[in-house]
Amino acid sequence: MASTTSGDVLPSGGRIFISFPDALFIPEFIFGGLVWILVASTHVIPQNPLGWVMFVSVFCFVVTTLWFFIFLCGANQSSIWPSLDVGYHFLAVLFYLSASVDLAFVTIQAASFLKLDPSADILKVYRLDISAVVMSYVATFFYFLHAIFSAIRWKSS
Numbered sequence: 001m002a003s004t005t006s007g008d009v010l011p012s013g014g015r016i017f018i019s020f021p022d023a024l025f026i027p028e029f030i031f032g033g034l035v036w037i038l039v040a041s042t043h044v045i046p047q048n049p050l051g052w053v054m055f056v057s058v059f060c061f062v063v064t065t066l067w068f069f070i071f072l073c074g075a076n077q078s079s080i081w082p083s084l085d086v087g088y089h090f091l092a093v094l095f096y097l098s099a100s101v102d103l104a105f106v107t108i109q110a111a112s113f114l115k116l117d118p119s120a121d122i123l124k125v126y127r128l129d130i131s132a133v134v135m136s137y138v139a140t141f142f143y144f145l146h147a148i149f150s151a152i153r154w155k156s157s
Contacts, residue, residue, distance in 0.1 A: 010076045010085065010153075021149035024142050025068045031139035032061045032096075038132035039103070042125045049102040053136070056099035060092050060143070082154040089147035096140040104133045 010022075017023060036057040039050060067088065070076050076085075107129040113122055 010071065010081055021146045021153070022071060024146040024149075025064060025071075027142045028064050028139060028146065029061070029068075031135050031142060032057055032064065034135040035099075035132055035139055036061060038128050038135060042128045042132070049106050053099040053103050053132075056095045057136075057139075060095060060139075063088065064092070082150070082157050086147060086150045086154045089143055089150055092143040093140060093147050096136065096143055100133065100136040100140050103129070103136050107133050 017026075036054070039053050039057065042050075067085075107126070110122075110126050110129055113126075
């Protein structure tokens with residue numbers, strides 16, 4: 001009896017740039033990289049939550065880069081890859097959502113320092129933190145879209 005699923009479920013090569021949700025790799029790179037850069041350019045106070053944010057942004061950036069090159073080279077044509085794609089992107093959503101909440105909490109607490117000493121340096125760091133929070137939630141949104149549409153593709157395969 002022949003199988004009804006095709007072996008070419010996931011795109012490979014240049015088709016990843018024109019297929020949805022795989023075209024979301026590009027905004028995931030951009031916004032994830034911006035979170036990494038913005039958090040790295042601020043003062044690390046308190047260290048623990050911002051350390052988690054840095055871990056998440058670097059981890060997801062590196063793994064998304066590896067994932068992108070696996071898709072680009074066409075090594076993703078095994079039947080396990082659609083479920084791995086869904087699993088990774090849902091993990092990235094959970095990581096980025098927790099990092100975004102931590103980053104927003106730290107930024108809200110930094111507002112109290114700004115009220116005590118409204119110097120230019122603290123205001124600059126506060127604005128960078130706000131930008132990092134926005135970019136983190138945007139990256140979370142793109143990873144969430146990618147996870148949902150990858151799950152739809154996985155269920156239809």
